[in-house]
Every structure is written in C-alpha cells, then in structure tokens.
Amino acid sequence: DVSGDLPGIGTFLCIGGLAGSLESRDNCNKCSTDNCFAAGNIAAQASGVIYGGSLAGWCTPSEVVNCYASGNVVCEEALGYNIGEFGFITFARTYINCYSNSSAALTGNGQPVVPSDASVITPKTKAEMQADAFTALLNHGVSVWGRSNGKNDGLPYIIGVGVGK
Numbered sequence: 001d002v003s004g005d006l007p008g009i010g011t012f013l014c015i016g017g018l019a020g021s022l023e024s025r026d027n028c029n030k031c032s033t034d035n036c037f038a039a040g041n042i043a044a045q046a047s048g049v050i051y052g053g054s055l056a057g058w059c060t061p062s063e064v065v066n067c068y069a070s071g072n073v074v075c076e077e078a079l080g081y082n083i084g085e086f087g088f089i090t091f092a093r094t095y096i097n098c099y100s101n102s103s104a105a106l107t108g109n110g111q112p113v114v115p116s117d118a119s120v121i122t123p124k125t126k127a128e129m130q131a132d133a134f135t136a137l138l139n140h141g142v143s144v145w146g147r148s149n150g151k152n153d154g155l156p157y158i159i160g161v162g163v164g165k
Contacts, residue, residue: 011048014057051087084115095120130154
C-alpha cells in the first residue's frame with residue numbers, strides 16, 4: 001500500500017502503486033513500460049490537485065503494454081483530481097493489454113469517481129484477474145507471467161521477480 005500527503009495550495013501530487021510518475025524524456029518516441037503490475041491500495045491527501053493511479057499517477061511513455069492494477073485509489077481534501085489505473089495519461093500514446101480491477105474503489109473527496117483512463121483500460125473483475133485465462137492474455141504466447149493460487153492473492157506475477165521467485 002502507498003500513501004501520500006502534500007500540504008500547500010497550488011501544489012500537485014502524483015502517486016501510484018508502481019510509480020508516482022512514468023515519463024518519457026526528450027520526446028522519446030520509443031520509450032515503453034512493459035509487463036508490470038501493482039496490487040496495493042493508494043491513499044492520498046493534498047490541498048492541491050492529485051493525480052492518483054493504482055499503477056501510476058502520471059503516465060506519458062509512448063507505449064504501455066501488458067500491465068494491470070488491482071488496488072483501490074482514495075484521494076481526499078483535493079481541489080481537483082484525476083483517478084484511475086493511471087491518474088493522468090497522454091491519449092496520443094499506445095496502451096495495449098492494460099487492465100484494472102473493476103471492483104476496486106476509486107474515490108475523490110469521499111465520492112465515487114469515473115476513472116480518468118476508462119477509454120484505454122479494460123476493466124476485469126478480481127475473479128477474472130485470478131484466472132489462468134487472464135495470465136494468458138498478459139503473456140501473448142510467451143512466458144513472462146505466472147500465476148498460482150498461493151502467491152500474490154492468486155493474481156498474475158512476473159516470473160523470477162519478487163513474488164514470482
């Protein structure tokens with residue numbers, strides 16, 4: 001789980017389960033974020049604007065491929081907010097096989113919100129994400145992702161890394 005508190009008017013907070021910000025540098029047209037996930041919850045408070053994502057708060061790589069997030073995003077005391085798997089996204093980029101837990105709570109100042117990235121993220125129930133068929137979607141015929149009922153709450157993990165060791 002990740003939490004953040006940023007006081008001060010006119011500020012903005014980028015917070016996410018994998019990273020606060022995933023950015024391309026120098027207009028990089030070949031920068032990509034591939035094969036990643038975040039399973040924790042996000043809790044943020046800021047007197048300014050919050051970009052809160054269960055995966056990343058701010059996302060501008062040229063391509064995001066094979067990723068998912070399953071946690072809740074709760075933003076409080078904000079003047080404004082963008083909330084979703086990615087809080088802020090650049091729509092001119094490519095999003096392939098990006099998924100979110102459709103049962104996860106997304107709230108801003110105590111109210112449910114529509115994800116800011118709904119047009120590029122495919123919602124799945126947690127039960128769907130815990131199935132072997134979901135792991136196969138992420139793998140695309142290769143063996144990057146694994147899944148076991150006894151690891152990572154039954155959600156896919158990256159083989160050889162972290163919970164996948």
